[in-house]
Amino acid sequence: MNPPAEPEKCPQAGGPRSAASAHAERGSQGNRRTLPATGGWCTMGMSEGARQELGIGRDMTGCDRCAAEAQRAADRPGLGVLRAAGRHLNPPLKWAGGKRWLVPTLRDLWRDHAHRPLVEPFAGGMAVALGLRPGEALLNDVNRHLIHFYRWLQRGLVTGIETCNDKALYYRHRRRFNELIDEGRDDTQEAAELFYYLNRTGYNGLCRFNRKGRFNVPFGRYRTIHYTRDFSHYAPVLSAWQFASRDFEDLQLDPEAFVYADPPYDVEFTSYSAGGFGWEDQVRLAEWLARHPGPVVASNQATERVVRLYRGLGFEIRLLDAPRRISCKGDRSPAREMLALRWQE
Numbered sequence: 444m445n446p447p448a449e450p451e452k453c454p455q456a457g458g459p460r461s462a463a464s465a466h467a468e469r470g471s472q473g474n475r476r477t478l479p480a481t482g483g484w485c486t487m488g489m490s491e492g493a494r495q496e497l498g499i500g501r502d503m504t505g506c507d508r509c510a511a512e513a514q515r516a517a518d519r520p521g522l523g524v525l526r527a528a529g530r531h532l533n534p535p536l537k538w539a540g541g542k543r544w545l546v547p548t549l550r551d552l553w554r555d556h557a558h559r560p561l562v563e564p565f566a567g568g569m570a571v572a573l574g575l576r577p578g579e580a581l582l583n584d585v586n587r588h589l590i591h592f593y594r595w596l597q598r599g600l601v602t603g604i605e606t607c608n609d610k611a612l613y614y615r616h617r618r619r620f621n622e623l624i625d626e627g628r629d630d631t632q633e634a635a636e637l638f639y640y641l642n643r644t645g646y647n648g649l650c651r652f653n654r655k656g657r658f659n660v661p662f663g664r665y666r667t668i669h670y671t672r673d674f675s676h677y678a679p680v681l682s683a684w685q686f687a688s689r690d691f692e693d694l695q696l697d698p699e700a701f702v703y704a705d706p707p708y709d710v711e712f713t714s715y716s717a718g719g720f721g722w723e724d725q726v727r728l729a730e731w732l733a734r735h736p737g738p739v740v741a742s743n744q745a746t747e748r749v750v751r752l753y754r755g756l757g758f759e760i761r762l763l764d765a766p767r768r769i770s771c772k773g774d775r776s777p778a779r780e781m782l783a784l785r786w787q788e
């Protein structure tokens with residue numbers, strides 16, 4: 444008998460799943476995450492009540508189709524998630540302004556300084572640290588949820604929550620994450636797992652909070668999502684690094700450190716940017732960096748005033764073409780990136 448064709452996406456809660464049940468009946472050979480048969484029902488996004496009604500236990504989380512996809516993603520060389528500490532690691536999150544594209548250029552600048560600690564006051568998605576792989580690093584970001592997540596990666600996070608690209612599940616997980624914030628329990632493993640899920644599933648990987656500090660990003664529009672469950676391969680690399688979550692100016696810098704600063708982009712003609720990092724902060728940062736005795740590299744959008752600011756403080760300026768970004772109006776605006784460099788005297 445030919446096995447039935449597998450569905451394109453994870454079927455929604457309560458729908459019959461012939462492929463999934465067939466898969467479960469066959470046993471999931473080659474798929475290390477063996478899931479039990481669920482009587483032909485996908486448990487993704489299924490309410491507790493519905494589970495009970497159908498006699499599906501709490502341990503039967505996730506459909507095996509999604510689990511198999513996640514496993515394939517985890518196993519695919521080059522797609523990240525490599526187990527050995529000596530191999531490449533991709534950033535685990537989607538992060539606005541990620542600088543993976545800049546890593547080859549930064550690697551050339553870093554090469555002669557690789558014996559130094561790397562300090563990133565704006566670590567964001569960690570693309571640069573994971574690209575350069577310093578032995579010693581201080582990675583800071585004012586977003587405390589991000590840093591909590593990285594601290595759980597240091598401990599070898601393996602997630603257990605339900606993960607599926609499902610709207611109802613997304614809003615349930617978002618509500619739970621916000622409850623944990625309200626209860627002051629946003630540094631727990633559960634919060635870290637939810638943060639990862641929300642980052643992968645929410646709109647464009649945005650990380651946005653309302654005035655009360657609650658995460659308010661809507662459900663995303665992805666066709667398929669590969670969720671990683673086992674992050675334990677990050678632990679050997681990250682455990683040698685320090686993490687902090689504060690305003691950049693409150694960091695204690697080792698005078699020998701190599702500082703790479705990648706703040707939110709300067710947006711010309713505004714004094715306050717959407718990310719809460721206004722022109723005054725850009726000036727405060729450039730002056731703070733100019734006082735550091737060790738090597739400094741700063742990147743930013745090459746607006747006239749930013750270039751003038753860093754040049755005026757004695758930095759060497761290099762201009763690069765950044766990947767084109769889609770603006771909020773939908774047009775693809777050409778972007779120029781500035782690198783401001785200052786080496787030790």
Ligand SMILES: C[S@@+](CC[C@H](N)C(=O)[O-])C[C@H]1O[C@@H](n2cnc3c(N)ncnc32)[C@H](O)[C@@H]1O
Binds near residue numbers: 538540689691705707
């Ligand atoms: C452009 S992103 C950094 C991206 C990062 N280089 C990467 O490759 O993913 C800027 C980061 O600065 C952080 N940030 C904003 N204001 C900050 C402040 N005052 N101090 C420290 N971090 C701040 C934001 O949370 C954001 O993650």
